[in-house]
Amino acid sequence: MTPELRARQLIDQRLMEAGWQVQDYRTLNLGASAGVAVREYPTDTGPADYVLFVDRHAVGVIEAKRDEAGENITVAEDQTSRYANATLKWRSSDLPLPFLFEATGQIIRFTDGRDPVPRSREIFHFFRPQQLAEWLAEPAQPNTLRRRLAQQMPDLPAQNLRDCQVGAVTGLEESLALAKPRALIHMATGAGKTFTAITAMYRLLKFAGARRILFLVDTRNLGQQAHQEFMAYTPPDDARKFTELYNVQRLASASIDPHAQVCISTIQRMYSILSGEPMDDSAEDISLSEVRQTGKQQKLVRYNPQVPIETFDFIVIDECHRSIYNLWKQVLDYFDAFLVGLTATPDKRTFGFFNENIVAEYTYEQSVADGVNVGYDVWEIETEVTRAGAELKAREWVDHRDRATRAKRWAETEEDTLYTGKELDRSVVNPSQIRQVILAMKTAVETQIFPARQETPKTLIFAKTDSHADDIIHCVREVYGQGNAFCRKVTYSEKEADSVLQAFRNDYHPRIAVTVDMIATGTDVKPLEVLLFMRDVRSKGYYEQMKGRGVRSLSADKLRSVSASADGAKTRFVLIDAVGVEKSCKTETRSLERKPGQSLKDLLQGVALGHRDDDTVLSLANRLVRLARLLDAKQQARIEKHSGGAPVSELGRALIAALNPDAIQQAALAAAQAAGITRSADTLTQQEITAARNARVAAACAAFDKPELRDEIESIRREREQIIDHVNLDTVNFSGYSGQAETQAQQTVQAFRDYIAAHKDEIAALSFFYAQPYQRRALTFDMIEELHEALSRPPLMLTTERLWSAYARVQQAQVQGAGIRRQLTDLVSLVRFAIGLDGELRPFSEAVDKRYADWIWRHNAKRATAFTPEQMEWLRLMKEHIATSCSIGREDFDYAELASRGGLQKAWAVFGKEIDALMVEMNGELVA
Structure with missing residues (x-):
């Protein structure tokens, strides 16, 4: 079968799945169905591949291309447009056909010619004929959704809205007016993201004519909470509640109410609906930040006629954390909808996924300054067993407890058992350790x-x-x-969890709640004043979410309603760290360190002497922010005595804020206006911008003119360093390299990062890591060779060996295997590390080995029988091939050691028809 014929068959199949009847021109019967797709329909510029008829009227055209066309399908847009504007035989109207498609067997792109600025977009499947008929039947033609969004929306009433909420709704509407497909709203926890989203959704339904909006949440509990907020929301221009004006459905099955205008669903349930993968209802009770996606969930989303791609006009993704970037991303690829992300804890992937279109940004620091949220203090508790673990000798009589049933038996230990603090409460329980932590918390509070x-x-x-x-x-x-x-458990496994949570919010009892997952993200408990961490958290974003449970501000009256002896409004909360979570989780979202070779003393002296370049200012800010996390109250007070009351953290943040380019531009405009000069952002001179920048930096640096403040900061740093150097070796990250060699290494790393950012859309290997839809991800050795060739040419001359050496100098503690000879595939590891997907840089082969070991363990755990020794040997050979070639396919069995062992024929004899599925799974597990 030729590639063209194979593509036509797949296009026919997709059309029929969407409800179209596919006919040849010679045998057409337009009365056979409401929607008919006619092949090879004659026009005055030649036969069109497909012409679409709805209720006997030609409405669209499809240009078919073979699968090999791939991403180059956009080159066919001119051809599609030519057919859409051509004269069709027996058609009386001479208006262009409005609906234009380009399709292969794998990709479909669509352009609505009625949009104000027609622009093609990739869609998962063809639209149903009923949908095209509905669009054509809309009054005031042409009146598409994008045309309505481009029109001026009514002014947003500001009453009952915070400034940050007004800015978020306005920024989103401006983005939608430009038809940008993805938008990110970054608002601190407690700033009212859900309220903001409901306000925006109300306006989209009322003024933009949105038909249906999907509100995606992480857990069932957050879906319930969101539904309550919809029911409580009263719009500013109507006395009725939102749910009185619009139908809101919280999905509890696979059925979507055709009359629902807002659907609330977990992304797990929507994935189940679209993939056909059965779902245990309890899966909605666990945050996806807690779930690692494994080979158990490998079904791809497929077209569901009951939930067509046009079901939703908008998808609002609440807390758009890491779950949307992997398997679950298919849910977002499926629907032809605008995507709006809400998050308090974005990372690099978040910004990348939403095309760096940040329509609103309201940080935690800003929310504290505005009184929306409260700040926090950290109190540390460390016990000897938590720090060093302990040992149980053989033949000790102790309790043995069944993890599931909690049944106990009294028995001797069979062997010496040495355990670490990390194993506590998993393989070993030490009641004394728990008791000492609780006693220490009680005494401290x-x-x-x-x-x-x-x-x-x-x-x-x-x-x-x-x-x-x-x-x-x-x-x-x-x-x-x-x-x-007094103390209750609030977890999804508890039948009364919802009522306990409600009492925890509003009643005197319980005073203390214990949770594993249910209150970790999103759940609102404003009276919280103490958070005790007795578990560590690896994910920075998840940790920030957990901390966010305590940030909500609360008035004095409402706080006293549950804590009668409170002496005023809630002004802070205290994070009690009993496991070192503050030290193990770095909370900075970007690296500010620009001069790792210079001491804090030198940076302070340099700023005092007038060295105010960006690198110096940002490096000083970084040191101060890091130092602030280590200080106790007495050390803070010593600094504040000489800084005019400003905490050291505030001194650092002021330096960062001084270099904010938006604020500099506004300051330059204000200065020009004060001088009687008319300026706009586009007409500011570089001299005016520089003057504004220097004025802001000078104001932020003024405190460091005082020698007593500089001396006090340096003195406290030395005190803290003695302790940190003794306990935590991470402080040597920035020592050992200095002078020209270090500068060159930094320049090499920066050149690599800049190249990735500038060429991510041009190099296939970079596109793999950035924006490929889930179902088309593939990485080949050819892509890596292409990237290596581009990097190693002048003027960059960035070979893999040179890049690895540079990273070893600049970020030594995060680089493994610096002394071994590099392979070409190590470029994969370099790219992943540079864009933040991996927190540690290790040789690609080592990363593959680790993922392989994890994959084998999971695979054997779910099989009735483990792999045989012969199968394990073949799997090892396949793994080694992936480590050197980035992927494996049938054709690879003709090369090297795989061929010498019998090639594909032998592998088929060992694995049978399972071999293809294993290769697909290994490519996904070991590379991506």
Whole structure:
């Protein structure tokens, strides 16, 4: 079968799935169906591949191309347009056909010629004939959604809205007016993201004529919370509630109400609907930040006629964390809808996924300054067992507990058992360790943190597992001498979790709640004043979400309604760290360190002497922000005594804010206006911008003119360094390299990052990591060779060996295998590290080995029988080929060691028909 014929068959199949009847021109029967696709329809410029008829009227054209056309399908747009504007035989109208498609067997692109600025976009499947008929039947033709969005929206009433919420809604509407397909709203936890989203959705439904909007959430609990907010929302221009004006459905099955105008669903349920993968309802109770996607979930989304691609006009993704970038991304690829992300904790992938279209940005620091949120203090608790672990000798009589049933038996240990702090409450439970942490928390809260309180402040404890939560609850009740109501568990496994959570928000009891997952993200408990971490968190974003449970501000009256002895409004919360979570989780979202070879003392002296370049200012800011996290209250007070009351963290943030380009531009405009000069952002001179920048930096640096402040900061740094150097070796990251060699290494790394950012759309290997839809991801050795060739040419001359050496100098602690000879495939690791997908740079072969070991373990765990020794040997050979070639396919069995072992024929004899599925799974697991 030729590629052209194969593509035509797949196009025919997709058309029929969408409800079209496909006919040849010689045998056409336009009365056979409401929607007819006619092949090879004659026009005055030649036969069109397909002409689409709805209710006997020609409405669109499809230009078919063979699959090999791939991404170059856009070159066919001129051809499609020519047919759409041609004269069709027996057609009386001479108006252009409005709906234009280009398609291969794999890709479909669509252009609506009625849009104000017609622009093609990739769609998952063809639209149904009914949808095209509905669009054509809209009044005031042409009146497409994008045309309505481009029109001036009514002014947004500002009452009951914070400034940040007004800016977010306005920014989103401006983005939609330009038909930008993706938009990101970055708002701090507690700033009212859901309220902002509902306001925007109300305006889209009322003024833009949106038909249906999908509101995607992470867990069932957050879906319930969002539904309550929809029911409570009253728009500014109508006295009725949102749910009285529009039908809101919270999906609990695969059925979407045809009358629903807003659907609330977890992304897990929507994936289940579209993939046909059965879903246990309990899957909606676990945050996707807690779930690692494995080979168990490999079904691809497929077309569902009951939920066509045009079902939703907009998809609002609440807390758009890492879950949307992997398997679940297919849900977003499926629908032909604008995507709007809401998050308090974006990372590089978030910005990349939303095309760097940030329509609103409201940081946690801004929210604290505005009184929307409260700041926090960190209190550390460390026990000896937490730090060093312990050892149980053989033949000790101890309890042995079944993890699932909690049943105990009293028995001797069979062997010496040495365990670390990380194994606590998983393989080993030490009741004394839990008791000592709870005792230390109780003493600290009652004597130092909240000494004037008569009752225990509302406290949330994060546990590792469900059984760990039970152990904590029993210990809390014992240590505090309180009954069952005082401390309760709030996890998805508890039948009364919702009622306990409601009481925790509004009632006196419980005073302390213990959770594993249910209150980790998004759930609102404003009276919280203490968070105790008894579990570590690897994900920076998830950790920020967990911290966000305590940031909500609360008035004095409302706080006293649950904590009667509170002496005023909630002004802070305290994070009690019992596992080192603050040290293990770095919270900076970008690297500010530009001069790692210079000491803090030199940076302070340089700023005082007038060295105000960006690198110096940002490096000083970075050191101060990092130092602030290490200081106790007495050390903070010593600095504030000489800084005019400004905390060291505020001194650092002021330096960063001084270099904000938007703020510099506004300052330059204000200065020009004050001088009587008319300027716009486009007409500002470089001299005016530089003057504004220098004025802002000078103001932020003024505090460091005081020698006593510089001396105090350096003195405290030395005190802290002695402790940090003794306990935490991470402080040597920035030592050991200096002078010209270090500068050259930094320049090499920066040149590589700049090249990736500038050429990510031109180099196939970079496109793989940035923007490929889930179902078309593939990385080949040819792509890596293409990238290597581009990098190694003048003027860059960036060979893999040189890049690795540069990273080893600049970020030594994060680079593994610096002394071994590099392979070409190590470029994969370099790119992943440079764009932030990997936190550690290690040789590609080592990364493949680690992923292979994890994959084998998971695969054997779910098989009735493990792989045989012969199968394991073949899998090892396949893994080695992937490590040197980035992928494996049938054709690769003709090369090297695979061929010498019998090639594909032998592999087929060993694995049978499972061989193809194994290759697909290994390519996905070991490379991406």
